Amino acid sequence: MSGAAQQAQAARARLGLALDGPVPDLLRAVEDGGELAVSVIELPDGISGAYARREGQGFAFLSLREAPVRQRFTLAHELGHHEFKDGGVIDASADVFGSPTTVRERRANAFAAEFLVPLAAVQRWAQAHADPDVSLVTVVAFASWFRVSALVAAYRLSAARLMSTKTVRGFEQAIQDGEHVHLARRQQLVDLPDELSMIHDTGRPRMPRRLWADAVIGYERGLLTPERIAQAVGRDTVEVEAELDALGVHPRADEPDY
Amino acid sequence: MNRARAATLVLLDASPFYRFCEARLLPILAEYLRGNARITPEVATELRRGARSSRHAGLRYLELAGWPPETSALPAELQRPFLDYSRAARQKDEPTSRHAGEIATVLMAAHLGAGVIVIDDLFGKRLARDRGVPRLSTAQLAVEMFTEGELTEGDGYRVFDLSTPTEAGPRDFARACERARAPRD
Numbered sequence: 289m290s291g292a293a294q295q296a297q298a299a300r301a302r303l304g305l306a307l308d309g310p311v312p313d314l315l316r317a318v319e320d321g322g323e324l325a326v327s328v329i330e331l332p333d334g335i336s337g338a339y340a341r342r343e344g345q346g347f348a349f350l351s352l353r354e355a356p357v358r359q360r361f362t363l364a365h366e367l368g369h370h371e372f373k374d375g376g377v378i379d380a381s382a383d384v385f386g387s388p389t390t391v392r393e394r395r396a397n398a399f400a401a402e403f404l405v406p407l408a409a410v411q412r413w414a415q416a417h418a419d420p421d422v423s424l425v426t427v428v429a430f431a432s433w434f435r436v437s438a439l440v441a442a443y444r445l446s447a448a449r450l451m452s453t454k455t456v457r458g459f460e461q462a463i464q465d466g467e468h469v470h471l472a473r474r475q476q477l478v479d480l481p482d483e484l485s486m487i488h489d490t491g492r493p494r495m496p497r498r499l500w501a502d503a504v505i506g507y508e509r510g511l512l513t514p515e516r517i518a519q520a521v522g523r524d525t526v527e528v529e530a531e532l533d534a535l536g537v538h539p540r541a542d543e544p545d546y
Numbered sequence: 547m548n549r550a551r552a553a554t555l556v557l558l559d560a561s562p563f564y565r566f567c568e569a570r571l572l573p574i575l576a577e578y579l580r581g582n583a584r585i586t587p588e589v590a591t592e593l594r595r596g597a598r599s600s601r602h603a604g605l606r607y608l609e610l611a612g613w614p615p616e617t618s619a620l621p622a623e624l625q626r627p628f629l630d631y632s633r634a635a636r637q638k639d640e641p642t643s644r645h646a647g648e649i650a651t652v653l654m655a656a657h658l659g660a661g662v663i664v665i666d667d668l669f670g671k672r673l674a675r676d677r678g679v680p681r682l683s684t685a686q687l688a689v690e691m692f693t694e695g696e697l698t699e700g701d702g703y704r705v706f707d708l709s710t711p712t713e714a715g716p717r718d719f720a721r722a723c724e725r726a727r728a729p730r731d
Contacts, residue, residue: 506634509672509675509676510668510672510675511631511634511635511669511672511673511676512634513637515637515638516634516636516637519638540675542668542671542672543671543675545666545671545683545685545686545709545710546683546685546686546689546706546709546710546714546718546719546722
């Protein structure tokens, strides 16, 4: 087993995730475990994510425009950078989803693959599905179960020796042509919601949870204005005001000066 | 109500100096708070800059009088909160130094255990409340000085008027004086 895979298993254990199943909500697991502060924001075309570390705290940035399956893999990839104490990095889509040219990026991808779809979990899934047939339908069902893309699903099935490399190659073109999307619809495979899918549905940027919680406290104490919060998170002031209002949070009244 | 006279250490933001300067009453302020007052280096810088304008040329008095003394610079552990609060306070297009004086004043007052600070800026006022630092406004200080007999009623009202919004008038001053004279617990 590679060092990246071992590190991924150790990270799962630390975050309280068993090795034999999918990650129910990656964003929550990563943030609740205090590993990374995650922002989902507009990033330039061709950039899937970024990682930075400041004063010991890791920060991950995900592209708001990408589909949740890609965001999940990118987040796991950034977690890999964090685990290996890599320096700050801007991750081009080609590095995360294509053919990375550096050891560091390959290692982060290996970490992400094992973190999201541990081989032990693949074996367990295979046992539960008694001799799954080697078809794109299987790949799609597997991808839906593990909340990853069809391509990642195919690669992991191959890594677990449940599919040959040649078969996977055959599926690559079909997946690129979007055949898997059509199949998922036919199978009524609906992705279970998680925080990333909900963010995707709203289409609104998301700041790290702790940062938002601190912003709410700052607003309540009169130290932050909705304009300032909106400016910091790249959102519309009216939206931020509405959200604070919906939370029933209002600034404390000021004492008189005379 | 907080009292400046009763406090052994009073930290002031720049605004009380500006208002007393505009009322030409800086020497009386210096006399009243003489031994107890301090300012942070950030406020001292702001006052030196302010003294260059013709409207506040009277602030040069402070330099001539060598008053009030400056505190030391913010200790290392307060540098981070200082930057965080500066970022929080700064609105779009405002310079980075916009709230430096009031933030440094509140943080240093909490650090030194000052009895009271005198500050008018809204952010500084809220920060003082947040950090549990007792605060007076310049208007309240003027009322205190009048009720203590250190300012005439006319002078007290002049500073009060300069420090309060236009809707505040003599009746508000009289009410504030009544409250200041009321027996305290």
